[in-house]
Amino acid sequence: MTKAMLDVVGLNKEFQVKPKSAKLFAKPTKVQVLSDISFELYEGETLSIVGESGCGKTTLGRCLVKGIPATTGQVIYRTEEEERVDFLKLKGKEAKRLRRDIQMIFQDPYSSLSPRMSVFDIISEPLVANFKLSRSEVEERVKDIAEKAGLNASYLRRYPHAFSGGQRQRIAIARALIMKPRLIVCDEAVSALDVSIQAQIINLLKDLQEQFKITYLFISHDLSIVQNISDRVAVMHLGRIVELAPTKALFAGPKHPYTEALMSAVPQPDPEADHSRIILDGEVPNPAHPPSGCHFHPRCAYRTEKCELQSPELREIADGHSVACHYAEQLNLRGVRHD
Amino acid sequence: MTTQPLATEQPLLSVRNLKIRIQMDNGVMNAVDGVDFEIQKGKTLGLVGESGCGKSLTSRSLISLNPKECETSGSIHYRPSDSEGEKGIDILSLEPNGKAIRSIRGRRISMIFQEPMTAFSPMYTIGNQIMEAIRIHRTKDKKEAKQIALQMLSKVGISDEEKRFDQYPHEFSGGMRQRAMISMALSCNPELLIADEPTTALDVTIQAQVLELMRSLQQEFGMSILLVTHDLGIIAQMCDEVAVMYLGKIVEQAPVKELFRNPKHPYTKGLMRSMPRLGGGKEKRLESIEGSVPMAIDMPPMCSFYERCKDRIEGVCNASAVPITSISEDHTVRCFLYSEPEGGESP
Numbered sequence: 001m002t003k004a005m006l007d008v009v010g011l012n013k014e015f016q017v018k019p020k021s022a023k024l025f026a027k028p029t030k031v032q033v034l035s036d037i038s039f040e041l042y043e044g045e046t047l048s049i050v051g052e053s054g055c056g057k058t059t060l061g062r063c064l065v066k067g068i069p070a071t072t073g074q075v076i077y078r079t080e081e082e083e084r085v086d087f088l089k090l091k092g093k094e095a096k097r098l099r100r101d102i103q104m105i106f107q108d109p110y111s112s113l114s115p116r117m118s119v120f121d122i123i124s125e126p127l128v129a130n131f132k133l134s135r136s137e138v139e140e141r142v143k144d145i146a147e148k149a150g151l152n153a154s155y156l157r158r159y160p161h162a163f164s165g166g167q168r169q170r171i172a173i174a175r176a177l178i179m180k181p182r183l184i185v186c187d188e189a190v191s192a193l194d195v196s197i198q199a200q201i202i203n204l205l206k207d208l209q210e211q212f213k214i215t216y217l218f219i220s221h222d223l224s225i226v227q228n229i230s231d232r233v234a235v236m237h238l239g240r241i242v243e244l245a246p247t248k249a250l251f252a253g254p255k256h257p258y259t260e261a262l263m264s265a266v267p268q269p270d271p272e273a274d275h276s277r278i279i280l281d282g283e284v285p286n287p288a289h290p291p292s293g294c295h296f297h298p299r300c301a302y303r304t305e306k307c308e309l310q311s312p313e314l315r316e317i318a319d320g321h322s323v324a325c326h327y328a329e330q331l332n333l334r335g336v337r338h339d
Numbered sequence: 340m341t342t343q344p345l346a347t348e349q350p351l352l353s354v355r356n357l358k359i360r361i362q363m364d365n366g367v368m369n370a371v372d373g374v375d376f377e378i379q380k381g382k383t384l385g386l387v388g389e390s391g392c393g394k395s396l397t398s399r400s401l402i403s404l405n406p407k408e409c410e411t412s413g414s415i416h417y418r419p420s421d422s423e424g425e426k427g428i429d430i431l432s433l434e435p436n437g438k439a440i441r442s443i444r445g446r447r448i449s450m451i452f453q454e455p456m457t458a459f460s461p462m463y464t465i466g467n468q469i470m471e472a473i474r475i476h477r478t479k480d481k482k483e484a485k486q487i488a489l490q491m492l493s494k495v496g497i498s499d500e501e502k503r504f505d506q507y508p509h510e511f512s513g514g515m516r517q518r519a520m521i522s523m524a525l526s527c528n529p530e531l532l533i534a535d536e537p538t539t540a541l542d543v544t545i546q547a548q549v550l551e552l553m554r555s556l557q558q559e560f561g562m563s564i565l566l567v568t569h570d571l572g573i574i575a576q577m578c579d580e581v582a583v584m585y586l587g588k589i590v591e592q593a594p595v596k597e598l599f600r601n602p603k604h605p606y607t608k609g610l611m612r613s614m615p616r617l618g619g620g621k622e623k624r625l626e627s628i629e630g631s632v633p634m635a636i637d638m639p640p641m642c643s644f645y646e647r648c649k650d651r652i653e654g655v656c657n658a659s660a661v662p663i664t665s666i667s668e669d670h671t672v673r674c675f676l677y678s679e680p681e682g683g684e685s686p
Binding site for chain 2: 046052053164165166167194195196197198199200202203206221222223224225227228229230231247248251261262263264265266267268269270271272273277279280283284336
């Protein structure tokens with residue numbers, strides 16, 4: 001296996017929220033959004049984070065790029081010079097230097113691009129902000145990247161409103177690529193797109209990865225996309241990673257009941273397939289008042305008394321396959337048939 | 340499986356040559372361009388397509404909900420099941436906000452929308468909004484209306500309905516809101532439920548719950564459903580018949596099994612291939628459809644998929660309007676590849 005590029009150790013994030021009924025000067029209560037997240041991200045791989053809305057996947061992505069400060073924990077980044085630095089502790093110039101290596105692509109291409117900047121300005125802004133380059137150099141690099149992202153170079157003077165959703169997402173990709181990043185965090189990067197366009201963008205992301213050896217952290221709620229893009233998958237539930245495994249192993253044999261239920265809920269485009277599915281009762285619990293013990297136990301079909309009392313640790317049960325479930329070894333869960 | 344004595348009966352609703360034109364600054368947009376379909380009693384028709392293909396406009400025109408800018412022509416023939424022998428009603432000929440359409444809208448044909456947050460008014464309680472429809476169409480009595488509303492809420496799986504009744508939409512989660520929306524739509528026992536992307540805003544696990552709910556309620560009430568979606572997975576699970584739309588036209592129409600087993604139109608095939616599905620892996624490259632959907636402004640009479648089509652025939656596909664070809668009794672496709680020899684050889 002290749003070396004770890006990012007080593008996330010015990011990441012926690014708390015938000016302070018005022019309850020609705022609180023008095024004016026009441027102290028805000030704390031909501032634990034991420035609890036003790038630890039994983040490694042290997043160089044050149046795509047690690048996907050999946051989960052339902054409110055599970056903390058977006059918060060995790062933002063904490064990793066220092067978009068919002070984490071409460072405690074470390075994000076150890078291995079630079080190209082093999083130095084190991086804690087990205088979250090860096091300040092000033094050093095942080096800025098590392099920021100070049102880590103870029104982000106957002107979900108909604110309609111709000112992530114400024115309507116007042118031309119496409120050329122949008123793509124070149126990171127370059128101008130970080131380097132002193134002559135105008136012709138900037139122009140050359142922008143054109144080069146735009147072409148790689150599948151944009152027509154003659155349209156660069158236009159403004160984002162003139163582009164369709166898929167084209168806009170290409171602009172966002174070009175903007176992320178221009179810094180030659182080593183890691184790109186894609187937060188639901190293809191969720192807002194139509195199916196036929198989605199396939200184009202997924203293929204583009206894969207091609208770029210091959211070409212530039214980029215590492216992706218791919219945040220998504222859609223398991224069928226995740227399976228088509230990632231090397232490893234981490235399943236999140238209520239601020240915790242409940243299962244982390246190589247994609248094939250995860251889909252062939254999920255070990256956490258939540259993963260099984262998620263897979264079974266994906267509608268299959270085949271009218272003759274077996275439509276019997278596991279339907280979870282209820283909804284994701286409120287993270288402000290998480291259930292006791294295993295957070296998943298109120299919705300779990302296999303729960304026992306132990307699950308209500310004891311919170312399971314994330315532990316490795318097979319090579320690279322970690323699960324947070326007391327009964328991971330005993331349960332025989334249903335995966336997805338491979339073609 | 341249900342038996343099919345209904346097949347010979349008249350369809351509940353038939354749409355003929357529906358056209359919706361919108362005057363834009365830079366020309367006329369043929370948003371919906373000659374759409375024909377029928378909805379059978381107790382069955383589900385799926386309308387699939389990408390954004391901008393006209394599927395929402397089509398579904399909204401069934402209850403005259405389109406904005407004034409839309410110039411609508413054609414006919415939408417609705418045959419209420421209780422009007423034996425009667426010819427039925429042409430919905431398009433009704434006054435857009437007249438009494439006649441208002442007695443159908445929400446009563447006999449009702450609709451659930453994609454975004455339940457914007458579909459509910461934030462100023463009134465959920466109970467109040469569900470009761471409104473009941474009091475207009477079913478009973479004037481407030482107490483009785485509340486009883487019906489509470490029943491509906493519990494039917495769609497909302498527990499603690501007494502408390503929920505007095506809550507506002509923002510106190511509900513997305514899935515709950517969609518359930519409340521369904522209970523509102525079904526509160527007057529409609530014959531046809533139009534569901535416009537009913538689960539797009541929801542998580543997969545909640546989506547599975549809502550789809551399951553719709554299916555069981557359909558069995559209970561025996562209503563027909565027009566399901567508008569972009570997700571072929573949902574279509575495969577829910578529908579009896581499918582119509583694939585592209586740029587204002589239905590390009591292929593067939594029973595669901597036939598369509599998935601034997602897709603004919605290059606667009607349908609492309610859609611099916613480009614859909615990431617469980618069972619694939621990272622090594623597998625998704626096939627995509629090149630280009631993007633063009634604007635339907637001042638379209639010349641030719642195949643609208645021509646630019647993106649892999650199997651296009653120059654001089655044929657871009658020369659004239661494409662006729663509808665029957666592949667089998669209930670499978671039709673709008674493509675020159677399958678038209679009769681005289682159409683394929685010399686245009």
